[in-house]
Amino acid sequence: GIDPNFDENREHAGEENGLDVWGPVDPPEKLGIHGAHVAVDYDICIADGACLENCPVDVFDWVDTPDHPASERKVEPTREDQCIDCMLCVDICPVDAIDVDAS
Numbered sequence: 001g002i003d004p005n006f007d008e009n010r011e012h013a014g015e016e017n018g019l020d021v022w023g024p025v026d027p028p029e030k031l032g033i034h035g036a037h038v039a040v041d042y043d044i045c046i047a048d049g050a051c052l053e054n055c056p057v058d059v060f061d062w063v064d065t066p067d068h069p070a071s072e073r074k075v076e077p078t079r080e081d082q083c084i085d086c087m088l089c090v091d092i093c094p095v096d097a098i099d100v101d102a103s
C-alpha cells in the first residue's frame with residue numbers, strides 16, 4: 001500500500017492539476033504520489049473507483065494515464081481541501097492506494 005510517510009521518504013517532484021506530486025516520476029510507467037492531505041499512489045491505484053463513487057464531498061476526479069501498467073486511469077484528489085477526514089476512501093480502496101492525513 002501507499003507509504004503514509006511519503007512526504008518525508010520521497011522527493012517533491014512538482015505539481016500537477018494544482019496538487020503536489022512526489023517522485024520518482026518516469027511516465028508512462030512511473031507516476032508517483034499525487035496530493036498532500038489526501039494522497040493517491042498512482043503506481044498502486046488500479047482504477048477500482050470506489051473512492052470516487054463514495055466520497056461524501058466529491059474530492060476525486062478521473063484522469064487518464066495511458067500505458068501505466070496498473071491501470072489506464074487514476075483518481076486525482078483535486079478537491080482535497082474539501083475532505084472531511086471520514087476515512088471512507090482509505091478503508092474502501094482494495095489496494096490501499098490512498099492516505100489521508102487526519103492528524
Ligand code: SF4
Pocket residue numbers: 038054055056057058059082083084085086087088089090100
Ligand atoms: Fe472523501 Fe472521506 Fe476520503 Fe476525505 S477521507 S477524500 S471526505 S472519502
Ligand code: F3S
Pocket residue numbers: 040044045046047048049050051052074075092093094095096097098
Ligand atoms: Fe484507485 Fe483505490 Fe480509488 S484503486 S480508484 S484509489 S478505490
